[in-house]
Amino acid sequence: MDFDLPEEMQSLRESVRRFHETEIAPALPDYEARGEFPREIVRKLGEAGYFGAAFPEWLGGSEAGFLAVSVIAEELSRLAPELGYCMNMQAMTCPYTIYNWGSDSQAEAHVPDLISGRSIGMFALSEAGGGSDPAGAMRTTARRTGDGYLLNGSKMWITFSDAADTGVLFAKTDPEAEHRGISAFIVRPKDYPGYHADPIPMSGLSQALRSCAVFLEDFPVPEENRLGAEGEGFRIAMNALEYGRLTVSARLVGLAQAALDAAVSYANERVVGGQAIAHYQMLQERIADSVVAVDAARMMARQIGWTMDQGRTSTRVASRAKYLATKAARLAGDTAREVFGGYALSDEYPVKKLNAYIDMLTVGEGTENVQRVLIAQDVLGIKDANRHSLRNRLRNQT
Known part of the structure; x- marks a missing residue:
């Protein structure tokens, strides 16, 4: 049994260090000073392939695997804690959920832009008062309309939600069915009205890469953007x-x-x-x-x-x-x-x-x-x- 990292993983870790020295360390302080989301840094991270390790080549990934994801996430967080969140929003919980549960057409429409850093992702599950049972305590609803759903409610502690282009959001299509009434949706915050994100002030954390409270008021989601079946959320x-x-x-x-x-x-x-x-x-x-x-x-x-x-x-x-x-x-x-x-x-x-x-x-x-x-x-x-x-x-x- 070999406990050493394979040579390719060691090289991957070294590349993250070099990327930090050349691209992150010189630029991130200016974004922080302005309180501006560092889209250009995220895009460069994506172009370098750091978000695509767990994705197939047909979506722009490298198929390097999940151990590679772990190595990248550790090294990036060691060097730039602010950007560690990208390994969830751009490399795992947001894009991988779409790839894992969506159709090929849904994956092709959203995953390449997320893992390349061209699109900013979010994962919206938690709600105020949800605590350690975010799904069971969910109050956000998704009401069927003629060609999709209207979402109403709020989410809490949603990372990157003030900058997000694409996200996975959970709401109850059947409010009486508890866990079995939850459905998952691919949302596009900037494409439709009824979405608003308020940054949550948090001492010691980044002023550029933030978590927010999200408010939804008749926010429309087309039916083709539902992930999986109703009640599978x-x-x-x-x-x-x-x-x-x-x-x-x-x-x-x-x-x-x-x-x-x-x-x-x-x-x-x-x-x-x-x-x-x-x-x-x-x-x-x-x-x-x-x-x-x-x-x-x-x-x-x-x-x-x-x-x-x-x-x-x-x-x-x-x-x-x-x-x-x-x-x-x-x-x-x-x-x-x-x-x-x-x-x-x-x-x-x-x-x-x-x-x-x-x-x-x-x-x-x-x-x-x-x-x-x-x-x-x-x-x-x-x-x-x-x-x-x-x-x-x-x-x-x-």
């Missing part, structure tokens, strides 16, 4: 979140590694009592614990991608990996705070920003307690975590 959403755990787990590992790198560098520079604080035993203990946790989380995050590449159901490993990545990222972020002391609050250093993104991602695709429940019920024989097969169109599995 809950299954589609749960399937999509599993692919989201692939990227979120890897992104948490990238953030954890960035926090650990910052802590190690500063510990060797900061002198107290005539020597670098790296020589103090209690600090060494914290660093050691963080190193082991991050390495373990990385292995599990990559195991999700490997499992998906085998065409196997990955719910069990995805839940465990998300939980472990959350724990590792929190530990690394807290370690960095302790090492930097008061400077951890300064914008001069990356610790404040890294911890803000860690806090955000610990909620995404299922909180720690949600993962604990899934893991415990699986082990105790209450509910088999892998009881539902994973639709994986790239590997021709259902």
